[in-house]
Amino acid sequence: MSRSDWEVVIGLEVHAQLNTTSKIFSGSSIAFGAEPNVQASAVDIALPGVLPVLNRGVVERAIRLGLALGSHIAPKSVFARKNYFYPDLPKGYQISQFELPVVQGGTITILVGDGDKSYEKTVRLTRAHLEEDAGKSLHEDFHGMTGIDLNRAGTPLLEIVSEPDMRSSAEAVAYARALHALVRWIDICDGNMQEGSFRCDANVSVRKRGAEQFGTRREVKNLNSFRFLQQAIDYEVQWQIATIEDGGSIQQATVLFDPDTGETRMMRSKEDAHDYRYFPDPDLLPLVISPEWIARVRSEMPELPVAMKARFIAELGLSAYDATTLTASKEMASYYQATVDAAGAASAAQVPKLCANWVMGDLAARLNKAELDIAASPVTPAQLAGLVTRIADNTISNAIAKKVFEALWTGEGASADEIIDKQGLKQVTDSGAIEGLIDEVLAANQKSVEEFRAGKEKAFNALVGQVMKASKGKASPAQVNELLRKKLGG
Amino acid sequence: MINASLTALRRALDDKQISSVELAGLFLDRIEAHNPVLNAFITIDRDGALAAAGDADARIARGAAGPLTGIPLAHKDVFCTEGVLTTCGSKMLANFVSPYDAHVVTLIKAAGAVSLGKTNMDEFAMGSSNENSHFGPARNPWNTAHVPGGSSGGSAAAVASRLVPIATGTDTGGSVRQPAAFTGVTGIKPTYGVVSRYGMIAYASSLDQGGAFGASAEDCALLLSAMTGFDARDSTSLERPPQDYAAALAPVAGAGDKPLAGLRIGLPREFFAEGMSDEVRAAVDAALDQYRALGATTVEVSLPNAKLAIPAYYVIAPAEASSNLSRFDGVRYGHRAADYGDLNDMYCKSRAEGFGAEVKRRILVGTYVLSHGYYDAYYLQAQKLRRLIAEDFRRALGECDVIAGPTTPTTAWALGAMGDDPVQMYLADIYTIAVNLAGLPGLSHPCGFGAGSLPIGLQLIGNYFAEGTLLATAHQYQQATDWHQRRPAVAGV
Numbered sequence: 001m002s003r004s005d006w007e008v009v010i011g012l013e014v015h016a017q018l019n020t021t022s023k024i025f026s027g028s029s030i031a032f033g034a035e036p037n038v039q040a041s042a043v044d045i046a047l048p049g050v051l052p053v054l055n056r057g058v059v060e061r062a063i064r065l066g067l068a069l070g071s072h073i074a075p076k077s078v079f080a081r082k083n084y085f086y087p088d089l090p091k092g093y094q095i096s097q098f099e100l101p102v103v104q105g106g107t108i109t110i111l112v113g114d115g116d117k118s119y120e121k122t123v124r125l126t127r128a129h130l131e132e133d134a135g136k137s138l139h140e141d142f143h144g145m146t147g148i149d150l151n152r153a154g155t156p157l158l159e160i161v162s163e164p165d166m167r168s169s170a171e172a173v174a175y176a177r178a179l180h181a182l183v184r185w186i187d188i189c190d191g192n193m194q195e196g197s198f199r200c201d202a203n204v205s206v207r208k209r210g211a212e213q214f215g216t217r218r219e220v221k222n223l224n225s226f227r228f229l230q231q232a233i234d235y236e237v238q239w240q241i242a243t244i245e246d247g248g249s250i251q252q253a254t255v256l257f258d259p260d261t262g263e264t265r266m267m268r269s270k271e272d273a274h275d276y277r278y279f280p281d282p283d284l285l286p287l288v289i290s291p292e293w294i295a296r297v298r299s300e301m302p303e304l305p306v307a308m309k310a311r312f313i314a315e316l317g318l319s320a321y322d323a324t325t326l327t328a329s330k331e332m333a334s335y336y337q338a339t340v341d342a343a344g345a346a347s348a349a350q351v352p353k354l355c356a357n358w359v360m361g362d363l364a365a366r367l368n369k370a371e372l373d374i375a376a377s378p379v380t381p382a383q384l385a386g387l388v389t390r391i392a393d394n395t396i397s398n399a400i401a402k403k404v405f406e407a408l409w410t411g412e413g414a415s416a417d418e419i420i421d422k423q424g425l426k427q428v429t430d431s432g433a434i435e436g437l438i439d440e441v442l443a444a445n446q447k448s449v450e451e452f453r454a455g456k457e458k459a460f461n462a463l464v465g466q467v468m469k470a471s472k473g474k475a476s477p478a479q480v481n482e483l484l485r486k487k488l489g490g
Numbered sequence: 491m492i493n494a495s496l497t498a499l500r501r502a503l504d505d506k507q508i509s510s511v512e513l514a515g516l517f518l519d520r521i522e523a524h525n526p527v528l529n530a531f532i533t534i535d536r537d538g539a540l541a542a543a544g545d546a547d548a549r550i551a552r553g554a555a556g557p558l559t560g561i562p563l564a565h566k567d568v569f570c571t572e573g574v575l576t577t578c579g580s581k582m583l584a585n586f587v588s589p590y591d592a593h594v595v596t597l598i599k600a601a602g603a604v605s606l607g608k609t610n611m612d613e614f615a616m617g618s619s620n621e622n623s624h625f626g627p628a629r630n631p632w633n634t635a636h637v638p639g640g641s642s643g644g645s646a647a648a649v650a651s652r653l654v655p656i657a658t659g660t661d662t663g664g665s666v667r668q669p670a671a672f673t674g675v676t677g678i679k680p681t682y683g684v685v686s687r688y689g690m691i692a693y694a695s696s697l698d699q700g701g702a703f704g705a706s707a708e709d710c711a712l713l714l715s716a717m718t719g720f721d722a723r724d725s726t727s728l729e730r731p732p733q734d735y736a737a738a739l740a741p742v743a744g745a746g747d748k749p750l751a752g753l754r755i756g757l758p759r760e761f762f763a764e765g766m767s768d769e770v771r772a773a774v775d776a777a778l779d780q781y782r783a784l785g786a787t788t789v790e791v792s793l794p795n796a797k798l799a800i801p802a803y804y805v806i807a808p809a810e811a812s813s814n815l816s817r818f819d820g821v822r823y824g825h826r827a828a829d830y831g832d833l834n835d836m837y838c839k840s841r842a843e844g845f846g847a848e849v850k851r852r853i854l855v856g857t858y859v860l861s862h863g864y865y866d867a868y869y870l871q872a873q874k875l876r877r878l879i880a881e882d883f884r885r886a887l888g889e890c891d892v893i894a895g896p897t898t899p900t901t902a903w904a905l906g907a908m909g910d911d912p913v914q915m916y917l918a919d920i921y922t923i924a925v926n927l928a929g930l931p932g933l934s935h936p937c938g939f940g941a942g943s944l945p946i947g948l949q950l951i952g953n954y955f956a957e958g959t960l961l962a963t964a965h966q967y968q969q970a971t972d973w974h975q976r977r978p979a980v981a982g983v
Contacts, residue, residue, distance in 0.1 A: 042590055046817040048583065049570045049592055049689040051724050081813050083860070085837055092816020146833075148821070277860035279869060282696035282810055284725050 007209045008237050009217075010172045010202055011126075011164035014179055015157045016189040017133070017197040018061045024132045024156035025052030025095065032195045040135075040150035046090035051283050054079075058156040059287065061188035062102045062130055063297040065158060068186050068304055069106030069125055073294055077102040079130075079284045083277040087148050088135035096159075098278040101129035102287060103158075108182065109306065110174040111324045118321065123175050124163040130287075131157050158188070164203065164214065169233035173226050176200055177328070180226075185305055185330040199224045204236045205250070215240070216250040220257050220264055232257035236264050308333055316340065316352035325360055331375045335359060342385035348392040355388050362405055379408045386416040400425050400473055428475045431483060434467070437475065438484055441466045452488060460484070491516060492652045493977065496561060496709045499655065503550055503560045510550065510560030514543040514604050517562045521606060521653045527980070529628045530638075530648040532567050533575045534607040542604045549602050557712050557736065559602030564657040566645050567608040568615055569595050569700075570689040578691045579611040579623040579641075582818045582825045582844030592689020593721045594658060594700050601716040606654055610644030613846045614815065615662055615693040617641050618915050619908065620669075622848045627905060630673060631978040632943050636902040639669030642703070646673040649703045650945075651978060656713045657703045662694050663803055664897075664922025666701035667934035671897035671947020674936040676964060676974060677703045678710045680957045682929035683728035685714075686721030692814040694807035695726075697926040706974050707935060707964035711735035714957065730955070738958040739965045748785030749966045755781055756791035756890030761921055767900045773938030773946040774896050777967070781894070784966055791886035791893065795878040799924035800916055802879065805859050805872035806927075811849075812856025818844060851912060880928040887953045892963055896921055897934040897947035925951050933960040936973040943978075 023030055026043035043050045066073040080098035106125040111118055133155040138147035160179060166172045180198055183189040191198050200223045205215035220236055223229045235257070240250055252270040257263075280286075303311075305327040312323040327333045339355045363384065367374055387404055390396045396404060396416075404419050413419035420426055428434060442449055445466060451459035467480045491499070491508060502508050508516075518536050525531050539562070546560035570576045570588035572595075577583045591599065598605070612622040620628045620643030628643040630636040631651035638647040642659030646669030649657050659666040661679035670677025678701050685700035692698060702713040715735045721727040755778070766774075778788060820826035820840030827839035845853070859868035886893060898918060908915045925932040931954075934947040952960045968974050 045822055047570075047588065047590070047823070048576065048578065048586065048691040048817070049588070049687075051688050053723060053725050083813050083816060085816065085819060087819075087821045087833065090817060090822060092819060093813050275862045277813070277857065277862075277865075279809060279813070279860050279865070282694075282726075283692075 003241065005209055006206045006241050007211070008167055008169075008233075009164045009205045009207060009214055010166035010169070010233060012162045012166070012172060012175060013201040013203070014160045014176065015133075015199050015201075016160060016179075016183045018058055018156040018158055018188055019190050020055055020057040020061070020156055022055060023154035024055050024058050024130065026154055028154065030155045032192075034151055036138075036147070036149035037151060040153060044090065044150055044154045046092075052095060052281075054284060054287065055156065058130055059102070059289065060297055061156075062128065062158055063289065063294055064186045064188050064301060065128055065160070065183065066103040066106065067294070067298055067301055068182055069103070069108055069128075071106030071125060071128070072104040073289055074100060074102050074104055075289055075291075076100065077129075077287045077289075079281045079287065080278045081281045084274050086134065086137075087146065088137045088150070088153065090135065090150060090153055094132060094134060095281055095284070096131035097129035100286075101127040102289070103128035108175070108178055110171065110178040111328070112171050112174040115321070120324070121165075121171060121174075123165045123171075126161040126163050128158050128160040131159055133157050164205075169230045169237070172202060172233055173230050176226060176229055181329045182305065186301065193224050196224060200229050202229060202233055202236075204233055204240070206237060206240045206244070216252050218250065218252065218264075219254045221254055221267065223257060228257055228259055231259075231262055232264060235262055239264065302330075305330075305333065308337075312352075317349075318352060318356055322353075322356045322360065326356060329374075331373060332359065335374050335377070335381055338381035339385045339388070342382040343389055344385075351388055351392050354391060355385070358384055358388060358405075362402065366405075366409060378411065379405065383408050383415060390416050390420060394427060394429065394476060396420060396425055396427050397473065397477055399477075400427065403473075425474060428471055429479060431479070434471070434475050434479055434483055435487070437467050437470045438480070438487055441470055442487065449488065460488070492520065494655070495706060496557070496655060496704070496712045499561055500557060504555060510543040510546040510604060511540055513560065514539045514562050514606065517654055518606055521648075524651060524653060524980070527629060527634060528631060528647050528651055528653070529626050530610055530644040530651070530653055531564065531607045532577055532579070532610050532623075532625050532644070535574050535605065538574060539604050539606045542599070546602045546604055556601050558598065558716050560604060561656065562604045562606050562654055563598065563713070564606050564609050564645060564648050564654045565595060565598075566642050566657065566659045567611055568660050568691045569608075569658060570691065571595050571605070571608065574608065576608065576691070577625070578615070579613040579625065580844065580846065580849070581624040582841075583691075584624065584825065586824055588689075590689065593686035593723065594717050595689065597719060598658070598716055603716065609642070609648055609657060612641035612643070612665075613849050614691065614811070615641040615660055615665055615698070616811070616848050616852055618664070618668055618918055619903070619905075620644065621905060622846055624846060629905075630902050630944070631980045632674065632945060633902070634980060636904050636942075636944060637672065639672035639898075639902060641665040641669075642677075642701075643669045645703050646670055646675055646677065649673070649675045649705065651980060655705070656709055658713070658717065659701045659703055660690060660693075661699055661701045661922075661926065661932075662697045662807060663926050664919045666703065667897050667922050667932055667947070667949055668919060670703060670934040671936070671949075672902035672945065674939075674945030674947075674973070674976060674978070675703055675705055676707050676710050676933070676935045676968075677701060678707075678714060678933040678957065678960065679925070679931060680714060680718065681728075681931045681954050682926075683726050684718050684730075684931075684955070684957065686719070686724040686727045688721050688723040688727075692810075694810040695814060696810060697803075697807060699926070706968050707933070707961045708736065708739060708968075710933075711739055711961045711965070714961075733958065735958050735961050739962050749969070750781060750963065751785030753781075753786040753892070753963065754890040755786050755788045756886050756893045757788055758791050758793045758796065758886065758893060758895055760793050760796050761895035765899050765920060766896050767940070769940035770896050770898070770900060770946050773940070774948055777937035777948045778894065780967060780971060784970060788894075789890050791889050793879075793882040793886055793924065795875065795882050796924045798875045799879055799927055800920060802872040802875035802927060803919075803923045804855070804916060805868045806876065808852040808856030809860050809869050810856070812853045812860065815845075815849065815853055820844070848912065876927045879924050883924070883928045883930055883951070891952075892956070892959060893951040895949055897949040898922075901940040901942075901944035901946060921949055930954060931957045931960055933964055935964045935967065936976070937971075938973060939976075945973075945976075
């Protein structure tokens with residue numbers, strides 16, 4: 001059987017660390033990188049007699065996510081205890097939500113692939129629930145013993161569970177990226193994957209194309225980069241297909257991905273699965289969220305990517321692809337919006353599109369090369385707007401604009417106008433001056449003139465190039481074209 | 491002094507007849523003299539007590555004394571006390587010194603009361619006789635061959651023998667009321683949520699509630715007033731204005747010799763049916779006659795589901811306990827086995843050595859009823875029973891102001907009398923457990939004696955937040971009777 005006879009089915013569970021100041025059930029800080037156990041209070045280390053108190057900010061963030069995904073925000077949800085023993089789980093249970101999660105259902109639209117081959121897909125969310133993180137077990141540096149760091153214990157997490165709607169690793173990555181962008185967009189998670197603020201578990205199964213039943217799934221745990229997510233799924237898919245084609249069957253299991261080998265290996269089988277003995281936590285009352293609370297959170301929400309995308313298309317005349325790309329992250333969208341705003345309402349109609357091209361094109365490429373985030377761009381939206389304005393009003397050509405952009409990047413001037421002025425890059429639009437240059441070029445390139453007259457269109461382009469060169473790039477290419485053709489034709 | 495009411499002690503302290511340091515010394519001497527027999531205390535904190543008493547004297551001298559300033563008391567060893575051993579009656583915590591005070595301890599310290607030590611209890615508050623303490627059983631001062639009840643047996647025995655005038659306790663299924671009845675003192679468990687559980691080592695979180703022991707309802711009222719109050723650190727703590735239960739004790743002016751006129755006392759048919767011993771029935775009937783003489787009327791009510799309280803409780807409480815006690819794993823504090831192989835072995839050995847038989851039994855039961863495939867049949871079913879029981883009380887309390895009945899079916903049994911059958915002991919809590927399941931307040935006051943001079947208690951159950959009514963009712967009874975003034979001979983009171 002070929003690979004195309006198989007269908008891949010993927011569902012993701014994403015743990016997003018919420019960007020509150022303090023923990024979900026205690027007042028301890030959740031700042032990353034502190035000395036071990038200095039951010040562990042009596043509650044976090046589960047001293048006898050301590051009790052959890054829910055952090056209101058955590059709930060607000062869950063509501064934000066629910067609103068952004070169009071989910072049902074449960075008027076009443078319940079915290080439950082998930083019981084198991086582990087040294088980095090001080091209480092012997094994790095407080096989570098089980099039967100009644102705070103966020104139920106919802107959808108997110110993802111863009112899979114690049115450019116022309118890209119397509120949109122809507123992925124359904126099952127639920128998102130609040131829970132506390134465990135501490136860390138440190139197996140190195142302790143000479144055969146295990147160190148326990150409880151700084152992370154009690155850090156608030158939102159576990160966001162998708163339906164098994166993804167059909168390829170590319171879709172899974174696109175979904176994870178979209179969710180990553182969204183949680184940062186609505187400012188509930190810093191999205192720092194290296195620090196573990198956003199980690200994915202992938203439930204992967206395969207089935208014969210056309211089969212109604214899902215195959216048995218294996219869950220790949222704790223993937224903390226999009227690349228690992230892709231690699232782990234790809235490995236798992238080929239492993240599962242190969243196993244079945246070799247006459248084997250898939251057993252439900254939890255597996256770990258090893259980035260060094262690019263392979264997954266079994267952590268525990270279904271038989272070893274814990275019985276977590278979930279039951280409602282009697283220390284916490286049911287979480288009641290009033291319509292007023294939801295309304296208040298809604299009123300404080302930023303414009304969501306879906307709405308912004310629609311506005312970019314309707315009001316700024318962008319294509320769907322451009323609008324989707326620009327709203328892929330909050331930083332890029334704000335940068336673009338700020339650029340358009342700075343270019344001003346009075347600017348020409350093509351300005352929004354020009355701004356989009358520059359943000360998605362030259363700026364993105366330059367940032368990529370310099371490994372910089374758009375928020376750290378040396379070229380500010382106001383500077384880029386100044387540049388785009390001069391392109392739109394024909395002060396400079398696109399070719400010169402690239403020069404000006406580079407100068408802005410390196411800080412050779414505070415504004416496009418200053419650089420254009422200082423370096424004398426203003427487009428020459430004086431026909432007399434251009435005609436003078438044309439005459440000089442024609443005189444010096446008789447051979448090309450003859451070739452053109454003999455019907456070689458290439459020769460014309462060469463002549464345009466010569467004129468442009470003579471103008472040091474400052475002549476308007478359109479004007480050069482027009483005048484040259486007139487001269488040669490005349 | 492040792493027999494004085496809190497009001498009398500207050501007056502003596504304020505009038506400088508005795509200093510707080512002297513008073514603490516007096517009671518500490520009694521503890522040291524009689525604890526070897528009674529075993530009511532696990533920890534005696536003489537130094538801490540004398541220092542606190544010194545502070546109290548300074549406060550009294552400044553004229554800044556409150557009702558409890560300078561009054562000696564003891565805490566059940568379930569309450570965390572900063573710098574003082576908090577064992578919860580268990581080997582597991584035999585070495586545990588808390589770095590923080592329970593909310594109740596903080597409040598009582600702030601009131602200026604002087605803690606003399608920590609009282610004995612059934613391990614992790616699981617038991618009805620105090621025989622489950624790792625530190626050996628506390629003894630009933632009325633007959634030291636008998637149990638003082640449990641789980642707050644040490645507090646009850648200490649108050650009954652006047653080793654301390656008042657003491658704190660906790661009540662999950664009767665652990666204040668039952669030992670109060672067994673030792674002839676007054677004990678109250680308020681409405682769930684009235685006393686903060688922060689720093690009170692959890693047994694069954696949805697049932698645990700702090701309570702007070704005293705010789706009289708009046709003394710209980712003074713102590714309870716100092717223990718209650720909203721605590722943001724306990725999500726089940728109720729936000730209510732501070733209560734002065736002592737101020738509410740006085741009868742309505744002009745009530746004359748019928749101070750309880752208008753009070754309707756409900757008598758649950760099921761509590762008076764069978765199971766109660768004859769001597770308990772006789773004492774309870776006599777107490778009810780006394781209540782009628784004080785102007786109250788009695789009316790029969792019904793609690794048809796009360797008989798389901800014990801099975802429901804022995805699913806819910808162990809379920810919560812099995813999870814609450816998971817933190818005692820030998821990793822961060824408490825007992826850790828000396829020799830072990832891998833991590834799992836460390837857990838198994840530490841917990842096997844650290845927990846006693848009854849605690850293990852309840853952890854096993856709780857683990858079982860929460861496990862996959864059994865949860866619906868046990869835990870969910872028990873929660874439904876719990877609602878039915880609460881509904882019974884709601885209906886009954888619509889027909890009366892307070893419910894009265896026996897606190898226990900019998901007087902205190904002899905040590906070891908319950909043998910190895912835990913269920914027999916569970917059944918002894920038949921009258922108290924339903925109250926915890928419903929979250930209602932309950933009070934036990936002495937109402938007579940059975941064979942061998944063993945005390946008998948009457949239980950009053952009120953509606954939510956009716957602590958004041960219960961205390962005022964018992965107070966009027968105690969104005970007309972002297973059962974609460976009887977003292978055991980053992981400690982030479």
